[in-house]
Amino acid sequence: MHNEPLAFRMRPKTIDEIAGQQHIIGKDTALYRMISKGHVPSMLLYGEPGIGKTSLAFAIAGTTQLPFISLNATVSGKKEVEDVVAEARITGKVILFLDEIHRFNKLQQDTLLPHVEKGSIVLIGATTENPFHSVNPAIRSRCGEILQLKRLDSKDVIKLIERALHDKERGLGKTPIEMTDDQIEKISEGVNGDARKALTLLESIVSASDEEDGKILIEDWLIDNLIGRIGLVGDKKGSHHYNLLSALQKSVRGSDVDAAIFYLANLLETGDLIAVSRRLLVMAYEDVGLAAPQVGPHVLAATEAAVRLGMPEARIPLANAVIEMCLASKSNSAYKAVDAAIRAINDGKTGDIPLHLRDTHYAGAAELGHEGYQYPHDSPIGSFGGWVDQQYLPDKIKDTEFYTPVIAGEERKLAGIYQRLKEFRKKK
Template sequence: MFYQEPLAYRMRPEKIEEVVGQDDIIGRDTPLYKMIQKGHVPSMLLYGEPGTGKTSLAFAISGSTHKEFFAINATTAGKKDVERIISEARMTSNAILFIDEIHRFNKSQQDSLLKALEEGVITLIGATTENPFHSVNHAIRSRCGQIKQLKPLNKEAIIQLLKRALDDSEKGLGELNVKIEETLLASIAETTGDGRTALSLLEDIVYASDETDDGIVVTKETVDYCIKNKGFSHDNKGDIYYNLLSGLQKSIRGSDADAALYYLARLLEGGDLEAISRRLLVIAYEDIGLANPQLCSRVLPAIQSVERLGLPEARIPLSVITVELSLSPKSNSAYKALDKAIKHVQKVATEDVPAHLKDAHYQGAKELGHGTEYKYPHNYPNSWVYQEYLPEEIKTMTYYQPKELGEEKRYKNVYDKLNQLKQQERKKYT
């Protein structure tokens, strides 16, 4: 028996009790569940990765109420579609308007919802893969009593979803009498936290399996083949993409090589070598810095190797440099010092450059006293001589706070020694 609609579409829950894997949001003890059971549906924004069940939850809420329900997708609908729905909704006491990919609406399109929301003509359920605090207007957010983040489904929830599809004779695959071992269902569930992908994968596996007199028998070979060829990708402009890059950097910063390799693997499956390389270069100077400058200097050649090799070989230098960065001593003191100086300059920046440091490479500079008292360090033992370099008003200002980690410990010793000499010389002039 073949259906025109995909299995994931057919198995969409019709009531909130059928929603799988989001118990913290719509479980029987949650305030949202109790509201809906009593017929009250607040306007809300549902935020999460693809396949976490945002659309399913919206349709389940509709099925659990007696309100009129309109559903549109912001990628294809426009302002006129919204105005038409609002006009129809005015004929009823209140209607639910579900807008999938609401972040695709521009400000004008989002603003067209405000009056109807305020008047209670519509209850809005917006779904987005983007962080709503970045992608949805504040005016819309302030009118949504609930902003719920749906998490990827865990293995147990996916297995529950798959079993439900296998048992359902009306919408699922029940009439096909599919025979599949529990371990194979677990293999499917372990490939993704995306319910839609898992159901689509199950559907492919079932129709790729051999049919016998007892029904359809699913083998490990068929499951492995379909999983291998399912592929993986992520939207390189979506929230998950930036979260993965953030996870990579924070894992390296936290010296967790295993976690760093995990996030690197997920990013590699997305195929964006340029973003990975750029982030690793930033990490080298932001998080390793003076603690291991030799390693920083090796990151760029590694990235150039990645660019020259391409995938799959590019994973080899990426793995090496990721582990090295993870296990290296860490320091952010250099750029933090610069940030402190920038903040000071932006706030003040009125001090004059000391006369002995001013440019003296032009006729008349000597008459102005520019550079005349400058002491050339290379003319002195150890290439150091006392003189003030900061303007007089801030000559005791310090920005750099060295750490005693890795190579920076050596730099700290030099820095401290020079400051000690400077203090001794200052006392002679005061």
């Protein structure tokens, strides 16, 4: 009887047993060749939970037969790091697998880094956070490889499940299990590329199934029931959360309703309603903008309603907002205009405010030359309202244009007005 979970027992012993990740460790990659020849570079493994970071580290150690030590940065202190250093002095070289490496503190780094630099300790760090954001540059600079792992595809998960079903030493092969190809495929599709969840789910299904005539019979309803309890990968503080927010915004920007709704649903399942609402409100003004100015207030109302309602009802106004933004005309001209002005200011392209625009609400303003301002409302121009030709920008940048209209939706009308006013100035 095994005490360890199936996912732990089925962890690959060599790099040839790795499921998926062929872009990193396939037989035609440089990393595979290096490890096969016994050379292991220090590296960072980046990816979502359950996609094989720990398994890859163990497989590398098993292939090379180098001494292997596994630590977790959230609970390890200076003493544990010093033990690794002592082991390296004895054996000459040791592989240190450091999970949650973004939690590595400075004291641990100071103890470990010199030994990583000279090669007596090979560091394999794993993180669910973007290493360029979360891992100290001192660590990154000593890792020759920064590898982003991918979710397994369905075929890779199927191979993993079949291996576990037939493996008599580490898997479930000693017990006859009747499971159809369709059932295996259903499990593979239900775990969203997470190898650990696939094996954990398989073990739960087998444990909960009835035995008949010496065989374990797997029933469809049991698979459906357990898959429904798995939940989604990701959390509201991890990189995956920000990738989902990015995917949502880019799908809305690309007017793909189905993709946008999918990413919205995924985000809502992770539970961060405030972050989702905030991003949707930004999108209304950044991506839809002046082309459909009514969308901004609509999205504001939807997000306020969502926060007031809470989940699960919050999904309804937010879905309305997402679909409206997807199908609305789009313009980024407003935010591009203000960004262009900010760049100009930071580049030193400024100047003195024209005298006639300065404050005159005090005695003595005229003596300082703060006069000459013409009140536009006193000069009606057609149905537009009031307009006079006077300079508003500082002299040094008086001819600079920051705003470039997008000819879309309601902004088409605004663009026409903008162009006419430019023409009036040229005539003057």
